[in-house]
Amino acid sequence: MRDTQKHQGLRNKLVTLLEEKGITDKTVLEAIRKIPRHNFMESSFEDFAYQDKAFPIAAGQTISQPYTVAFQSQLLEVKKDDKILEIGTGSGYQCAVLCLMGAKVFSIERQNELFKKTSLLLPKLNIRPKRLIFGDGYKGLPEEAPFDSIIVTAGAPFIPEPLMAQLKVGGRLVIPLGDKEQIMTLLIRKNETQFEKHEFGEFRFVPLLEDKN
Secondary structure (H helix, E strand, C coil): CCCHHHHHHHHHHHHHHHHHHHCCHHHHHHHHHCCCCCHCCCHHHHHHHCCCCCCCCCCCCCCCHHHHHHHHHHCCCCCCCCEEECCCCCCHHHHHHHCCCCCEEEEEEHHHHHHHHHHHHHCHHHCCCCEEEEEHHHHCCHHHHHHHEEECCCCCCCCCCHHCCCCEEEEEEEEECCCCEEEEEEEECCCCCCEEEEEEEECCCCCCCCCCC
16 A cells, blocks of 8 residues: 655645644544555545545545544544444544554444445554444444444434443543534533533534444
């Protein structure tokens, strides 16, 4: 997998841009500095890989804008060896960022085409999540719960109850909520029944799909 000095230089510029946009978490920035985003995209988009934009990938999905990936990752406040559930593996780029931040990532994808592609790509880049799962993200992964954090990388009309149930007390759930445009939402689990909610403005995601398997 090709990764040239030019690519590395473009990543350094991208990291500077993300810092200017308010990303301060050094582990997030270092992960983005190291990961060859161009390898997660169609070759026709390679020249644009380090622009702060989303691009189409297979199965009608997109690779998220780097700022969105960085923003969601920063909200998680990842600590080394945190057990994180990702809903929507997609291209695998967000998963790669979390792995490089030291997390143990369990990632669910319901598009078989993307699941197969990412399952082959990540090992080639020496990125090893704990598990990649082909399944319905709305159901979470109860057999591995509880999780330190849960990240949803598609727009959800509501917060799926199984995801709330699978979050540790003190854990953080980051999810874009809404139909056409989404509000980035952070839930922090305070105890068995109470969650603290924070909202962080509008973002745009492809919809979170369910019950297709």
